[in-house]
Amino acid sequence: PRARLLPLRRHPPMIPHPYAVHSHSQAQDLAAAILSASSPPQIAAACSAVDAFLHGHPADQSRSFFSVAFPALICRLFGFDGGSSPSPSRSASPSNAWVELADAGVAATVFDLISPRGVLFSSMSAVDRHSLVKFVFPHERLPEWMRYVLQSERLCSVLPDLCPLFRSRVQEDPVQGSFQIQLNVFEYYMFWFAYYPVCRGKFENSDAVAVRKSRRFKLENWTSSWPSLSSSSCHSGQNKGGGLYMQLLYAYLRAIVPKRGLDSCQPYRSSLFHYSSTYDGSVILQAEFLVYTLIQFWMVENDFSPLPVKLCSSFGVSFPFQAILGEAAPTSGLGDVLILLVKYLNSSFVAPPDGGYRMEHDGISGWNASGAYDVGKPSVMVSSDNFVDSWNSLIQRPLYRFILRTFLFCPIGTSMRNAGQVLSLWTCHMEPWRITPQDFLEFEVPGGKKSEILGKGKSQFQERSNKGKERCGSELGYSPAWQGYITSNYLFYNSLVVHFLGFAHKFLHADVETIIQMILKVLNVITSSKELVDLLRTVDTAYHSKPAGPSSAVPDGAIYKCISSIREQLQDWENGLCESNADGSFLHENCNRDLRLFSDEEDGVRRLLQLFILRAESEIQSLPSDKMAQNLQKLDTIRAQMCILFGHPVRMPPSPVMSKVVFNRESKCDEGFTPKHPGVGQRRWADVKYRGDWMRRPISDSEVAWLARLLVKLSDWLNEGLGLHQSVSNVSGGPTYIKLSPTDVSTTGGSKEVLWMLLAFVGSWLGSLGHGLVHLARERGMRINLRPLASKKFMLALLFCTIVALLRMTSGRCFQLTTPKNT
Template identity: 45%
Template sequence: MDSQTLAQDLEASILSATAPLQISAALSSITAFLRRHTSDQLRPFFSLVFPSLLRRLFGFDSISWLEISTSERELSSQLFAFLAPGGPLFSSISSVDQESLVRYIFPTERLPDWMRYALQSSISSEVLASISPLFSSRIKEDELQNLKQIQLNVFEYYIFWFAYYPVSRGVSGVSNSGSGRATRKTRLENWVSSIPVISSSGRKPGQKPESSLYLRLLYSYLKAFVPKLGSGSFMPYRSSLLNYAMNDDELAYLQAEFVIQTFVQFWMVDNDLSPLPAQVARSLGLSFLYQAMLGTTPPTPGLGDVLKLLVNYVHWCPSQPEDGNPHMMFDKLLQRPLYRFILRSFLYCPIGASVKNSVQIFSLWMAYIQPWNISKEDFCEFESTKERRDDGGNQEKGYTVAWRGYVLDNYLFYSSMVVHFLEFAHKFIHADVECVIKMVSEVLEVLCSSTELLALLCRVNTACSIRQAVTSSYMTNDLYKYIPSIQEKLQDWEDGMWESDINVSILHERSTMDLRLFSDNDDGASNLLQLLLLRAEHEIQLLPGDVSRHLQFLDLIKAKAKKLFGDQIAKTPAKISPKESPANPKEYFTLRRPKVGKYKGDWMKRPISDTEIAWLAVKLIRVSDRLNQYLSLDGSVETDDVGPTYVEVKGNEVRQITGPKEVLWLLLMLVFSWFGVTCNLVLGFMRRHGMKMNLRFLASKRLVAFFMLCALWPVIAWGLSGVGMILGLS
């Protein structure tokens, strides 16, 4: 029997395998087939069978072998052995790719949102190749259909589907046919969902907890395809990423960059409104018009575990790095996407979602800002018993001066992100006060864990605050060279997150782009923290039972806050009756309360409220903008230019008016002239006082309901009269 016929039989067995025993038999048949055939005989397998195998592995038509294996330990072990880098599948992939026998077109609708819209735009292939390594040498243009697509070899094709899997699992509502991704509304409503195959929630009662198959595979791929600097990692796979000859180290680095970039784009960037660094977009003259189409939704849910493993692996090193020379080869690839991913998760977490669903993102952030605490033991759960060996010597944990360069390079994670987290905590303090104060305590613990770390953060903040006043002491400060980079990152990493004309329904107010960790302003971290603790005390008093334990925990938080911000937060009384109120509020808090939630920007562009219909508000805002532009109410003309105040009439134009028609015409012209003059006076008044047209009030749910009731009232009245007639006849 030839390989083509065997491949067809394998495909039939794969598509029909939905039970554990059937899946196990199919895997055995595939393994035997791959080991019996050489690379030139494997073309039918990868052309016909491999796509069907991926379809069953990742369950894009509702049947997922990975999910089925969560409750079957033997099947999970068999799948891992088959899909591992040293298994039969990757051995065959390596031999096929070395001869470039098979190429695939990855479905455009499965790509990250920004990549999908970029390929569908008018941006040339040359420009696309320059903005992302994933586009480089992989864009295929179909001139007949005028389409740009991503063409991949077998290894790259598998990694793309592997990266897409948690995205598809985290978004419910994906169609069985796989023709498109879930809608934005579906993603927002299901943000609280989790990914069972990653969280290992499907194990049998009494079964020993173990890491999920997906995380074990991810760790094995990182070990095999992402080299560690100076660690001498074994690289069993050499992908034919380029057509010209390169040495093994160069090929290994390109392959590792491809793997990391794939995970970053699918897991972190995806539907980000600003997917590229602002400087890169400006230099290439790019303007992504798809931003208004995307809207703003939280990142895909359930990615905390996979991203934490990725971050920990990239940052882990057996020895401490030298100051100013971070050992992380791919840390630069993670910085901006990860910052924006965490910030978007905090900003756009929907009201009503459980705070516990944000713990994964919080844990990811904590792992990133404490790379000195990562050790070999953090990966033991992803390794087999044979792989769990002592590498010799225990790594000293805790911040040291050797990590100074890392902290400076990631300063925003230690400063601005803290403020954004406190704003997030204010949003959900009423939902789960215990969980929120525990997270706040952990943040303060990290910042105060080392005297050297706290001193470094304060010195950088001081240098940034006096940046405009160039003094001799400032110029000699060794931190001076880092300040411009930090300010530039603050502008770039938070680009598109705040007020903008892109989509006013979702962008949040932000009046300044300054560092606020040690700021004394109302929106500074110390004021936000004090108000948060005040609200936490109130919420704790509403809890049933004895609350003294929670109040004591608040005292510990205040002690940490005192170390961070100084002598500004007082101690909480051991017990306060819910009915009692302090005679003097300043007894507990000495700083001004920040004005949290008060909107200061353009009232027409404020975030959508619960009393408005979101889509209608967006439409009305756009109509208002066009009216303001057409009527010159947007400041495009001088306010003193209000047009002529009189009309000169020539003598030869004066004539007698006779007949009723001419009198009626004169009256109409008089009314229209009066209306035009009145409108001109009103517009002039609005221009002089900076007033604009605002139709947004029409999006009020109450107003829309009233209009609908008025419109439907004749129908309702007719229906009621019909019912009355029927009852009368009966």
């Protein structure tokens, strides 16, 4: 079926019939002109025609435009080819979308048309006030978890209570009997605006996915999986784009979403005397709708746990999406838009050093250009305690799960570009004190009209911004006023670091330089301030201490107040998220249980970083001499940061190979451990120290990946069925005695009874033998492991034996057929 772009019309005010027919005819001609516009002059002419049409028709008479021409305008804005109703199988093409235009003049024209202060938005507002048009958003374009929810009547009945995005928008179709989302014009446009980056990300990755699928079953890729050959790269002609779209996103956020949260728009907060007669409830509704829409389309999307677990359990609702959606990574390519969204929402915590919040809108830029804010001075925290009322409380869980799912479910052989964007998003959220006004200057009005609109004041502000950029970047840093923010987002600084190290170990062989740089960037954030490290350690100590109140180790009683919320966040935010059984992760068995940033155990950050340095030293031997020296310096920097983080020098085992690698690299290259391709070439297996469940070790090139995962699951099922995963103390041992009464004893005779007793004896003997073997396996801690059957050598030997057996059978039959003829 095709996407439903046709609106649901309501009864409009009385309009003369000839005028309505003429307006409808003009809207049809305008839709045809919009769809046919491809070159920059044609696009500019189409925008001018839309502007003239909306200016020439009153608000109550523009229903024909939104019914006929508006769907066509959405198709061209976001690059949908074809008619006014794009099919679900088609994706947005960056080269065809108007929001990806490279021409500055035409981009400025499009921006003027669809900007918050343009005629299109004013007409949307007027049409929505009269409720002239309602749209049904296509079911197949919704986030994946919403599609399954709309199929259940029971879930749809409680959705408005679970998520504000569904309030008064989920309606039942009286014809088809299914549930659908009905939106007004503004909401319909914002749904498409939020959907576009998701569709663009899928479009950019479709070619790489097709290449991987077409090469999946080739014998040379099955027997030898070299990362340098299998890793996908971006298309050479890929258009990065996104300039006009990012400017529109910033303009919509600045015009619709108040930075201080929803409470800043309330007519009364602590007293009824604060009520204002100019209060408009639609401001709150639009801001809430836009933020929730961006969160659901960009962060949640295909997450199998879209809502907090505690909230769902309070309504008696559970989402069985883990079996349906599976372990799918978020859509790639959303890093830039999410960074802008997070920066804007977190910028409410930053104010000028004099304490006054004077970063106000001047109608042109998002910041006051009158000189009230000196970009050369550091920003300070203005509201460290009132985090619940801010936008930050809404994005914490979906943002955490978005970052974690990206690291956990990132497929092997993909480019590190998306992971780098997500890492920048993560560090941006961890350092809100570094947000400055110049971060938003690039998202101002398009270049064609920037100098004309902003004038001399804007240019002066730009000069001041450039002069103070370096000084501001060096002075901005953590201060004790950010303690509330750190404790509210503590898992971003602790648990997520441990999961990221598992990702770094998994992809170290793919791009060692990029992984080292990413590790260095994360450690730079955590160790940027001694006060920040002390706070992280204090919270960790309070988390692992007994609940006996403040102590000498944790003197601040406020820290203990946030421990319970951190425990709830750890269980809720990581609900259902763990590494797969056969990916060799360090965190599979301990996921979702504890904080391990300062742990000394095997899965703690200290041990993982030590192992990472050892592996990285071996990996960088294959790099050129200049790059090898640079990465060795970065490893030394990582050691220094580990000393800052853990408070004492890090003891590393001696590495005689690396001590001579710079001077005699060629003679020592065969002694280094290279875990990139185990089993290929000369290796010293004594250097390979994998600590963990051997059945869940990383999949090597000598195994069939899909068969190894299948055999691991089968082994787990057998071990669970036989009770081999339990200890002897947990299993009741010893024989079972049955006492028979004398009345139950009877004489037996006959050959059938003797035969039956003989069979029962043999069966009981076999059963006791099996029980003894299982008991012995439990005592010795033995388990069934079928994973060796996934070896490529075993599979090749089995295939060879099968072929030989078939040939012998075929030759034997041919010999039998030819024998009578010879005789």
